[in-house]
Amino acid sequence: xxxxxxxxxxxxxxxxxxxxxxxxxxxxxxxxxxxxxxxxxxxxxxxxxxxxxxxxxxxxxxxxxxxxxxxxxxxxxxxxxxxxxxxxxxxxxxxxxxxxxxxxxxxxxxxxxxxxxxxxxxxxxxxxxxxxxxxxxxxxxxxxxxxxxxxxxxxxxxxxxxxxxxxxxxxxxxxxxxxxxxxxxxxxxxxxxxxxxxxxxxxxxxxxxxxxxxxxxxxxxxxxxxxxxxxxxxxxxxxxxxxxxxxxxxxxxxxxxxxxxxxxxxxxxxxxxxxxxxxxxxxxxxxxxxxxxxxxxxxxxxxxxxxxxxxxxxxxxxxxxxxxxxxxxxxxxxxxxxxxxxxxxxxxxxxxxxxxxxxxxxxxxxxxxxxxxxxxxxxxxxxxxxxxxxxxxxxxxxxxxxxxxxxxxxxxxxxxxxxxxxxxxxxxxxxxxxxxxxxxxxxxxxxxxxxxxxxxxxxxxxxxxxxxxxxxxxxxxxxxxxxxxxxxxxxxxxxxxxxxxxxxxxxxxxxxxxxxxxxxxxxxxxxxxxxxxxxxxxxxxxxxxxxxxxxxxxxxxxxxxxxxxxxxxxxxxxxxxxxxxxxxxxxxxxxxxxxxxxxxxxxxxxxxxxxxxxxxxxxxxxxxxxxxxxxxxxxxxxxxxxxxxxxxxxxxxxxxxxxxxxxxxxxxxxxxxxxxxxxxxxxxxxxxxxxxxxxxxxxxxxxxxxxxxxxxxxxxxxxxxxxxxxxxxxxxxxxxxxxxxxxxxxxxxxxxxxxxxxxxxx
Numbered sequence: 001x002x003x004x005x006x007x008x009x010x011x012x013x014x015x016x017x018x019x020x021x022x023x024x025x026x027x028x029x030x031x032x033x034x035x036x037x038x039x040x041x042x043x044x045x046x047x048x049x050x051x052x053x054x055x056x057x058x059x060x061x062x063x064x065x066x067x068x069x070x071x072x073x074x075x076x077x078x079x080x081x082x083x084x085x086x087x088x089x090x091x092x093x094x095x096x097x098x099x100x101x102x103x104x105x106x107x108x109x110x111x112x113x114x115x116x117x118x119x120x121x122x123x124x125x126x127x128x129x130x131x132x133x134x135x136x137x138x139x140x141x142x143x144x145x146x147x148x149x150x151x152x153x154x155x156x157x158x159x160x161x162x163x164x165x166x167x168x169x170x171x172x173x174x175x176x177x178x179x180x181x182x183x184x185x186x187x188x189x190x191x192x193x194x195x196x197x198x199x200x201x202x203x204x205x206x207x208x209x210x211x212x213x214x215x216x217x218x219x220x221x222x223x224x225x226x227x228x229x230x231x232x233x234x235x236x237x238x239x240x241x242x243x244x245x246x247x248x249x250x251x252x253x254x255x256x257x258x259x260x261x262x263x264x265x266x267x268x269x270x271x272x273x274x275x276x277x278x279x280x281x282x283x284x285x286x287x288x289x290x291x292x293x294x295x296x297x298x299x300x301x302x303x304x305x306x307x308x309x310x311x312x313x314x315x316x317x318x319x320x321x322x323x324x325x326x327x328x329x330x331x332x333x334x335x336x337x338x339x340x341x342x343x344x345x346x347x348x349x350x351x352x353x354x355x356x357x358x359x360x361x362x363x364x365x366x367x368x369x370x371x372x373x374x375x376x377x378x379x380x381x382x383x384x385x386x387x388x389x390x391x392x393x394x395x396x397x398x399x400x401x402x403x404x405x406x407x408x409x410x411x412x413x414x415x416x417x418x419x420x421x422x423x424x425x426x427x428x429x430x431x432x433x434x435x436x437x438x439x440x441x442x443x444x445x446x447x448x449x450x451x452x453x454x455x456x457x458x459x460x461x462x463x464x465x466x467x468x469x470x471x472x473x474x475x476x477x478x479x480x481x482x483x484x485x486x487x488x489x490x491x492x493x494x495x496x497x498x499x500x501x502x503x504x505x506x507x508x509x510x511x512x513x514x515x516x517x518x519x520x521x522x523x524x525x526x527x528x529x530x531x532x533x534x535x536x537x538x539x540x541x542x543x544x545x546x547x548x549x550x551x552x553x554x555x556x557x558x559x560x561x562x563x564x565x566x567x568x569x570x571x572x573x574x575x576x577x578x579x580x581x582x583x584x585x586x587x588x589x590x591x592x593x594x595x596x597x598x599x600x601x602x603x604x605x606x607x608x609x610x611x612x613x614x615x616x617x618x619x620x621x622x623x624x625x626x627x628x629x630x631x632x633x634x635x636x637x638x639x640x641x642x643x644x645x646x647x648x649x650x651x652x653x654x655x656x657x658x659x660x661x662x663x664x665x666x667x668x669x670x671x672x673x674x675x676x677x678x679x680x681x682x683x684x685x686x687x688x689x690x691x692x693x694x695x696x697x698x699x700x701x702x703x704x705x706x707x708x709x710x711x712x713x714x715x716x717x718x719x720x721x722x723x724x725x726x727x728x729x730x731x732x733x734x735x736x737x738x739x740x741x742x743x744x745x746x747x748x749x750x751x752x753x754x755x756x757x758x759x760x761x762x
Contacts, residue, residue, distance in 0.1 A: 004034050007051040008043060018042045046126040049101060053124035056103050060124050063087060063099055063133040072096075075116050078138040080353075083286075084108035087125070087133045094118060099125040099133075107288060107332075114335055114354050164218050176227040179220065180235075183228075184262065186217075187279055188255040191495070194279065197232070199225055199272030210489070211447045211496050212320065212555075229266075229273055236264040243273055248347075258283075263347065278349075285350035289329045292322075293497035295540065298532060301502055302441065306333055311438030312401040314388070316413040322445045322498055323410040324349055327384055330408055331355060334382055343384035344371035360386065368393040376400055385409040391427040398428065401436045415534060416440040416503035417523035420513055434505075434514040442501040442534060444555045446547045447493035453485035454545070463549055467539070472667040473655050476648035480545040497546060499556055501534040527660065530745075536656070543652070639756055640664040642683035644674040644700065645718070646692040650743070654687065657745055671695025675703065678710060685756060686715045687739075687748075690730070698733055705734035714755040718743065 002010075005019040014022075014037060022036045031039075034048035053060035068089050075096060076088045086100035086108055096118040100108060103122035112120040125133075164186065167179055183206055187195045192208035199205075204220040220228055233240045236249030251262040263278040289299060305313055313330070315323045328350055331341060335354055346360035346368070356378075358371050368385055369392040375383055387410045388394045401407040413419045419440045423433050459479045464470065482492025503526050505513070512522050527533070538552040641663045645651040648669075655665045666683060668674040670692040677683075686704070690697040697717055704710040717730035717738045730738055737751050 001055060004048065004051050004055060007054055008037070008047065011047070011051065013047045013051075014042050044126070045101075045128050049124050049126040052103065056124070058103055058122060058124050061089070061099055063089075063125055063129045068137075073137055075118075076112065077115070080111060080115065081138055082134060084111065085127070085130050085134065086112075087130065087137065088112075089123065091118065095121050097121045097123055099123045099130065101125060101127045101130055107286060110335070111286070111353075169221055169224070176224055176231050179224065180228055180231045183218065184251075184253055184277075185255045187277075188253065188258060188260055188281075190489070192279055195275075195277040197229065197275040197277075199229075199269060199274060201271055204228060204272075211491070211493050212445060213447075213491075215489075225272055229275060232264065232275055232277070233266070236262070238264065238266065244268055261350075263349070280349055282350070284325060285328060285352050286332055287325060287329045289333050292326060292329055292500075293541075293546075294500055294502075295532065295537060298500055298502045298537075301504055302330075302439070303333065305439045305504065306330055306406070308406055308438055310401055310404050310406055312398055312407040312409065312436050313439050313441070314419055314437070315408070315410045315441045315443065316416065316419050317410075317443045318412060318414075320445070321443050322496075323443065324386075326441060326443060326498070327408055327410065328352065331382075331384060334406075339381040340379055341382045341384070342375045342378055342380045343386070344368055344375060345384075345386035369396055372396045372400065376405075380405060382406045382408070387411070394423060394426055394428050395432070398432050398436045401438075402432070413442070415523070416442040416501045416531070417519050417526060419503075420522055421519045424516065430516045431514050434510040437505050437513070439505060440503045442503075444499045444534065445496045446499055446538070446541070446551050446555045447491075448495045448497050448547055449480050449545065450482040450485065450488035450492055450494040452487040452494075453483040453492065454480045455483055457481055459549055463553075466553060467542075467549060468535075468659070469539075470665075473652060473665070475667070475669065477543050477652070478545065479542065479549060481548045481550070492548075493551070497541070499534055499537045499541060499552075501532065501537065503531050504529075528746075539656070638662060638664050639684040640666065640681070641752070642666045642668065642674060642677055642686045644668045644671065644686065644688040644692070644697065646670055646689060650689075654743070654748075657748075661749060669693075671697065671700035671703075674700055678704070678713075682710060682713060684714075684759065685752060686713050687718065687752075688715065689718045698729060701730060701733040701735055712759075714759055716748075716751060716755070 005014075005023070008014045009016055009019060018037070018040075019033075022033055022040060022042065025040070026033050026036045034043070034045075034052065037043040038045050038048060050060050052058075066089060068087065069091075072088050072091045075091065076086070076098075081087065084100065084105065084107075086098050088096055089099050090097040096112060096116055098109075098112060098120055100122060101124070102108075103124055109120040109122060112118075164182060167182055169179070183195065183197075187208055190208060190210060192210050193212075194209040196207040196209070196214065197204060198207065203222055204225040205216065206218040206220060207214045208217050209215075230240045232251075233247070233249070235251045238247045238249045245268070247264075247266045249264040251264065253260050253262055259282040261280040261282065263280060265276045265278075267274045267276075289302065294302060305311075315326050317323050331343070331352060334341065335352070340356070341354075342356045342358065344358045344360055346362075348357045348359045351357065358366075358375070360366055360368055360371055368387070368389065372383070372385060372393065373396065383397075383400060383405055385393065385397050385407065388397060397407050397409055411419055411422055413422045417440075419442075420433060420437070423437075424430060456478050457480075459474070461471070464474065482488060482494075484490035484492045488494040503509075506529055508525055508529065509522060512525060534556050538547075538556045541547050542549050542552055641658055643651055643654050643658070643665060645654065645667070646669050651667050651669070655667055658665045666677050668677050671688075672695045674686070674688065675695075678686075688697040688700055701715055701717070704713055704715065711734075715735045715737075717735040719730070719738050719740055736755055739748050739751065
């Protein structure tokens with residue numbers, strides 16, 4: 001498939017030099033090439049639309065030449081047409097042809113299909129053509145700041161946002177309407193998630209929560225305090241005379257075409273009523289899983305869990321960690337017109353078309369538990385419960401997932417593994433958890449580095465130690481941070497992204513849950529089955545330049561130190577070795593215990609082990625029987641492993657894996673650097689790639705085997721899948737084993753243990 005730039009060059013619209021210039025600018029700002037060319041005046045939006053239609057094999061249409069029938073236009077509500085910038089053009093028996101600028105907007109196509117029950121067939125139109133058609137068929141939006149709507153739901157519409165500096169705050173007789181409008185509208189402009197109006201002794205302090213942190217914005221004079229608070233209560237239809245009890249209300253707000261819902265909460269305080277306003281962008285109701293920040297592997301695993309017909313999926317984390325947003329993204333992924341999706345929420349934060357949302361109301365007796373009982377009589381396919389807070393709600397949710405329903409909900413736990421302990425604590429039977437729990441997503445929200453002022457820097461050694469990293473581990477890695485600029489309000493951050501931990505419950509974990517295994521054992525078993533922890537995802541986002549190390553330490557639970565302090569002996573003896581390469585993660589080892597796999601009888605007797613090379617630095621306890629045996633409980637000393645790999649990504653991945661397994665890890669980028677490390681202190685085992693600069697893996701093997709001081713070091717060679725010649729040559733030069741790429745962690749760990757065990761044998 002040809003690229004847009006190539007098609008435009010072939011059509012004579014632009015030159016190759018212009019495309020190259022636009023590509024350089026595009027790399028700086030992250031916009032699409034077509035949009036960049038239009039903004040630079042090198043092409044029209046119609047030119048780009050024609051090229052896009054040609055690339056995708058679709059029809060390009062001019063809407064000024066078409067008059068869609070009224071019944072066709074009526075199929076798509078105005079808010080959907082305006083939201084996705086599309087026009088329904090023609091309906092057939094089973095299809096609806098729609099004109100839009102981006103035919104790859106799958107969310108728009110899915111939304112149309114969900115609402116109409118027809119297959120959406122995209123056609124490409126120019127943006128300017130679409131804008132004219134939208135105005136022609138759906139009318140212009142109100143321009144002046146006005147109030148509209150019913151008595152129960154007022155809407156505040158503003159196209160102009162007054163800066164705070166333009167407000168007349170010195171005159172206590174001045175109108176408070178511009179002040180309130182500015183506070184609300186600027187919160188949307190500055191991407192605030194919450195507005196805090198906090199009465200102080202001498203003023204009304206206004207603060208915005210931006211990217212998770214509160215910032216002081218405006219001090220309103222004390223004389224205007226009551227007027228400002230009363231104005232907000234009027235807009236949210238609250239009783240302005242009631243100042244002794246908390247109240248809750250809502251406001252609909254539209255700022256420059258951006259629609260948001262404001263959720264109002266009042267609370268009597270020492271110096272007057274305190275008001276907190278939650279800002280809910282309507283666009284978040286249609287957010288997709290791809291925008292949350294899942295790694296490709298975890299995103300695929302989550303989609304696999306969501307494809308199940310039954311079971312319960314829980315999203316966990318503290319308040320403000322984005323759990324509700326993740327649930328809505330899951331619902332948008334599941335939304336289809338053949339499914340009956342019902343939610344019970346407290347409160348309903350985002351309104352999703354096509355999904356039946358039930359607001360919980362404890363005063364009226366509609367709790368999560370009572371709502372769930374009623375929902376089960378409504379023939380649902382998928383149920384979403386806002387939060388599991390008690391035993392009754394948890395038990396009904398789990399039993400619903402046992403009877404052919406997919407259930408989504410949230411809980412407050414620190415990580416994925418502790419969710420099981422939390423369910424047990426509130427009184428749920430372990431066998432019910434084991435038979436229904438499909439997966440757990442633990443998450444946090446971290447601030448993203450501002451792309452306009454990001455810069456590379458050399459991290460402080462203390463910072464690396466806190467993260468559990470060494471200088472060798474981060475060699476070749478780039479650490480980024482934001483200097484601070486106008487775009488990010490001099491914070492260095494702009495926006496937030498999720499950090500995730502996804503636990504999939506396999507057969508092995510089901511057995512552990514059923515027998516009420518300790519939380520730590522569940523965590524370690526999940527790790528061995530391939531679960532990426534919050535720390536793993538956090539480090540990946542640091543190394544990819546998404547966020548900073550300081551931000552990760554602020555938000556993510558500090559389990560980096562826990563890894564260092566774990567006792568290696570208890571770590572290995574708690575779970576035993578990883579499964580062998582031909583055993584699936586959720587298969588239980590048959591007739592094997594830790595002692596048997598390490599060459600020891602379960603009874604504690606000593607058994608002979610295969611003769612190996614001379615003893616390395618690992619060491620082991622000998623039984624009274626003497627040479628040729630290992631004790632039933634060997635001492636698992638912290639063995640030193642040298643990783644030689646020129647690819648920093650693979651090198652760091654291997655180092656992180658081995659550190660979790662409590663090996664002491666040293667790294668090198670090629671054979672010459674490896675020799676320096678070996679001469680400083682010989683390792684207990686060497687893992688080396690073949691193709692590397694300066695000195696390759698073969699030359700390194702030859703040198704080590706030619707010297708008496710290093711010829712006993714076990715060597716594992718990394719080869720490509722098809723690299724049979726590399727494998728043979730490595731073994732001929734003295735390598736003890738080989739591992740094909742891509743590397744299977746279970747195979748690598750099993751073979752490392754075998755070689756180290758042989759090395760320890762006398």
